[in-house]
Amino acid sequence: MSRPRPEPVQVIKQRRDAALAALVESVPYIGFLGITFERRGDELTSTMHFHNNLIGNPMLPAIHGGATAAFLEVTSVITLQWFHLWPQFESGDLDVETMAAGQMPRLPKTIDFTVDYLRSGLPRDSYARATVNRSGRRYASVHVAAWQDHKDKLFAQATGHFLMPQERPSEG
Amino acid sequence: MADKTQLARQFIEAIPHSRALGMELTEIGEGRAVIVMPYDKKLIGDPDTGVIHGGAVSALMDTCCGAAVMSHPSAPSSTATIDLRIDYMRGATPGQTITTTATCHHVTRNVAFVRAVATDEQSETPVATASGAFTVEMKS
Numbered sequence: 001m002s003r004p005r006p007e008p009v010q011v012i013k014q015r016r017d018a019a020l021a022a023l024v025e026s027v028p029y030i031g032f033l034g035i036t037f038e039r040r041g042d043e044l045t046s047t048m049h050f051h052n053n054l055i056g057n058p059m060l061p062a063i064h065g066g067a068t069a070a071f072l073e074v075t076s077v078i079t080l081q082w083f084h085l086w087p088q089f090e091s092g093d094l095d096v097e098t099m100a101a102g103q104m105p106r107l108p109k110t111i112d113f114t115v116d117y118l119r120s121g122l123p124r125d126s127y128a129r130a131t132v133n134r135s136g137r138r139y140a141s142v143h144v145a146a147w148q149d150h151k152d153k154l155f156a157q158a159t160g161h162f163l164m165p166q167e168r169p170s171e172g
Numbered sequence: 173m174a175d176k177t178q179l180a181r182q183f184i185e186a187i188p189h190s191r192a193l194g195m196e197l198t199e200i201g202e203g204r205a206v207i208v209m210p211y212d213k214k215l216i217g218d219p220d221t222g223v224i225h226g227g228a229v230s231a232l233m234d235t236c237c238g239a240a241v242m243s244h245p246s247a248p249s250s251t252a253t254i255d256l257r258i259d260y261m262r263g264a265t266p267g268q269t270i271t272t273t274a275t276c277h278h279v280t281r282n283v284a285f286v287r288a289v290a291t292d293e294q295s296e297t298p299v300a301t302a303s304g305a306f307t308v309e310m311k312s
Binding site: 026027028029031032033052053054055056057058063064065066067069070071073074102104106107109110111112113114115116117120 | 186187188189190191193213214215216218219224226227230231232233235252253254256257258259263
């Protein structure tokens with residue numbers, strides 16, 4: 001009874017960071033909004049870095065509700081896909097270099113998304129974390145919460161339902 | 173009325189996020205607003221198909237619903253989204269302009285109720301529909 005030696009820490013980190021970067025960089029709209037992701041193990045936190053193009057009410061000023069909705073949706077889809085792909089790139093079934101070269105598995109599709117606006121978004125960075133409450137073969141339900149200065153004072157939250165990418169019949 | 177339309181158009185186009193997404197208000201009045209958003213590669217959400225990201229459609233829906241509230245005969249001085257639900261029927265056809273029509277169908281002293289439909293140039297079947305509640309700020 002011998003178990004395989006654990007992989008060196010750099011190998012693990014490099015693989016996971018590369019998988020995340022490939023996932024995030026594949027979506028142009030994420031770059032347009034200026035959203036980045038940070039990883040602790042498999043936990044993801046997204047940041048929407050403030051810039052003037054996010055303003056929806058120049059008088060207050062406040063972040064546009066649509067920008068907030070997009071931030072929450074981006075965080076939900078990326079987090080959902082991250083947990084969906086995790087076993088595949090960890091086992092080596094999905095090659096991270098192939099992903100980085102642009103060969104990305106298809107993303108889940110949003111079925112519906114409901115945003116709850118709790119406070120106005122201030123002109124500063126926003127943070128969000130999504131929780132996958134249920135992820136089946138066809139459907140997934142995700143909750144996402146966003147904050148700015150205080151983690152326990154959310155400025156927006158949302159729940160969304162997603163259609164998971166279906167394996168083509170030829171793939172079995 | 174023409175002045176009001178002109179004013180609303182300028183107001184919408186003065187919103188930095190809406191301008192960044194290339195939105196253009198084409199009709200407004202009596203609690204109804206129409207906003208168009210041309211296709212742009214920077215809005216892509218699915219790199220395989222070139223379909224626009226749901227978030228960009230959300231921003232379009234939110235702006236259009238807010239404009240519909242502002243144009244309601246009760247003449248609110250300001251509004252903010254309380255909640256907005258979006259149902260995505262299908263991906264918007266790549267390369268095509270998305271048109272959203274929002275209707276503010278009921279207003280109370282504090283809350284405005286709005287519905288919106290987004291279509292592309294492909295067919296009558298909506299790309300997405302939205303339903304939301306907005307705050308109503310009256311001039312004091």
